[in-house]
Amino acid sequence: MTIATMTLKLPDTPPVSIETLQSVLSHMLPAGADDGDLYLEHSSMESIALEEGRVKHVSASTHQGLGARVIKGESAGHAFTDRLDTASLMQAAGSARAIATSHQDRPPVAIHSQATAPTLYSGSNPALGLDFTMRKELLERLDRLARSLDPRVKQVFANVSSSFSDIHIVRMDGAFIHDARPLVRLNVSVVVEQNGKRETGSAGGGGRFSLLRFAEQDKAEELVRTAVRLALLNLDAHDAPAGTMPVVLGPGWPGILLHEAIGHGLEGDFNRKGTSVFSNKLGERVAAKGITVVDDGTIAERRGSLNVDDEGMATKRNTVIEDGILTGYLLDRQNARLMGKESTGNGRRESYAHQVLPRMTNTFMLPGNDSPDDILASLDRGIYAVNFGGGQVDITSGKFVFTTSEAYYVENGKIQYPVKGATLIGVGHEVLQKVSMIGNDLELDPGVGTCGKGGQSVPVGVGLPTLRIDELTVGGTEA
Numbered sequence: 001m002t003i004a005t006m007t008l009k010l011p012d013t014p015p016v017s018i019e020t021l022q023s024v025l026s027h028m029l030p031a032g033a034d035d036g037d038l039y040l041e042h043s044s045m046e047s048i049a050l051e052e053g054r055v056k057h058v059s060a061s062t063h064q065g066l067g068a069r070v071i072k073g074e075s076a077g078h079a080f081t082d083r084l085d086t087a088s089l090m091q092a093a094g095s096a097r098a099i100a101t102s103h104q105d106r107p108p109v110a111i112h113s114q115a116t117a118p119t120l121y122s123g124s125n126p127a128l129g130l131d132f133t134m135r136k137e138l139l140e141r142l143d144r145l146a147r148s149l150d151p152r153v154k155q156v157f158a159n160v161s162s163s164f165s166d167i168h169i170v171r172m173d174g175a176f177i178h179d180a181r182p183l184v185r186l187n188v189s190v191v192v193e194q195n196g197k198r199e200t201g202s203a204g205g206g207g208r209f210s211l212l213r214f215a216e217q218d219k220a221e222e223l224v225r226t227a228v229r230l231a232l233l234n235l236d237a238h239d240a241p242a243g244t245m246p247v248v249l250g251p252g253w254p255g256i257l258l259h260e261a262i263g264h265g266l267e268g269d270f271n272r273k274g275t276s277v278f279s280n281k282l283g284e285r286v287a288a289k290g291i292t293v294v295d296d297g298t299i300a301e302r303r304g305s306l307n308v309d310d311e312g313m314a315t316k317r318n319t320v321i322e323d324g325i326l327t328g329y330l331l332d333r334q335n336a337r338l339m340g341k342e343s344t345g346n347g348r349r350e351s352y353a354h355q356v357l358p359r360m361t362n363t364f365m366l367p368g369n370d371s372p373d374d375i376l377a378s379l380d381r382g383i384y385a386v387n388f389g390g391g392q393v394d395i396t397s398g399k400f401v402f403t404t405s406e407a408y409y410v411e412n413g414k415i416q417y418p419v420k421g422a423t424l425i426g427v428g429h430e431v432l433q434k435v436s437m438i439g440n441d442l443e444l445d446p447g448v449g450t451c452g453k454g455g456q457s458v459p460v461g462v463g464l465p466t467l468r469i470d471e472l473t474v475g476g477t478e479a
Helices: 016-029 086-097 132-149 212-216 221-233 256-264 270-274 333-338 370-379 428-433
Strands: 037-050 052-071 075-081 153-171 175-194 197-207 244-250 293-296 316-320 362-365 381-393 399-411 414-420 423-427 434-440 449-452 456-459 460-462 465-474
Touching: 016 037, 016 052, 016 399, 037 132, 052 086, 052 132, 075 086, 132 153, 132 175, 132 212, 132 221, 175 212, 197 221, 212 221, 221 399, 221 414, 244 270, 256 270, 256 362, 256 381, 256 399, 256 423, 256 428, 270 293, 333 381, 370 428, 399 449, 423 428, 428 434
Parallel strands: 244 381, 362 460
Antiparallel strands: 037 052, 037 153, 052 075, 153 175, 175 197, 244 465, 293 316, 293 362, 381 399, 399 414, 399 423, 423 465, 434 465, 449 456
């Protein structure tokens, strides 16, 4: 076989020779394949955790491997190996090929370099420049700050972690794409105590940038102050009321409700199979006027951003709902082809050992024209949910349940007191119809989102302006 690309200068040399990759690709793809790719990954992760003023946990790990994928129609054959010798790679390729009905060989494909999208983040390991000692000192400084803010702070937990993934993708057409992905995160949690009563507050942040940013800027200290504030707030919180009432969502992280209750229903696999409440509704009104939802993987340094998705497609800014009208779905290459559309750059996978699925990147609602103060003042009696905890969603029906981690009872347009134990219960597409005011204060989350689907987890971002929902079921603990 003639290797047409021996003299090509590839963007970053992969851990397997180009000759071997070309042989594996040719062995893997039968003549009848619709699509396929090789996904080479080398990832490293580091984490350090502090508890009670002392480092209690330190971890570091690396993994590497290759995922081989053959797609024919609605079927996808996927096999992987963590050994990069030629025999193991050929075995994985043969296993992936076995799903194809045709065993005829296709002509050899020449691997060729393909330029990627503009760089949205540094291609360097985010841990560089902040060694173990410096990370330890950072966490100790945050511990001291938390305890200095209030004598009721009894325990402090802090964790800083980083990962760096070096990705090489070879597509069926021979396109060779490289991406180097940094990711960092800092979490702080505190326990406060007053008269025998204990409460917890947490905060976190991160993105695709260097750990040095936590050490050089005030971002880390802001997280500590937020965690302490939330813990003290919970000491004085009342039990939440229950019933159907208007709810105002605060900007930023409450966008997780948009992600879970609506975003998943816009992913291509659910719509192609007709299992989403949004199936076959393109061009129809699915939300109140003024609501525009986008999924944007091109925002620099955001947790959910990627130069290219895990199929080597450039990420995009995709508008899925515009002024209340459903305008599009989020698609990987396979679902796009089967639906007669183009990929939106949303093919994602947790690692080389996982299948590609259509997934969100950074999903948020665009701002409206209402003042946040006016939105809050419009509440006669209701809940102002500023921050969210966990939740559950049924993608098929759109039903959701979310717990609040910071919420307030509002009466006559004024905040009366903080509440705890409030859960928000509803149906995603129905909630969209009940939005009557949209704030002009869009915020994105601080960089903590992780999305689970099909047993896989990937980093994502969410966002929301202040939002008034005229009617929502609140589950509370008030007698």
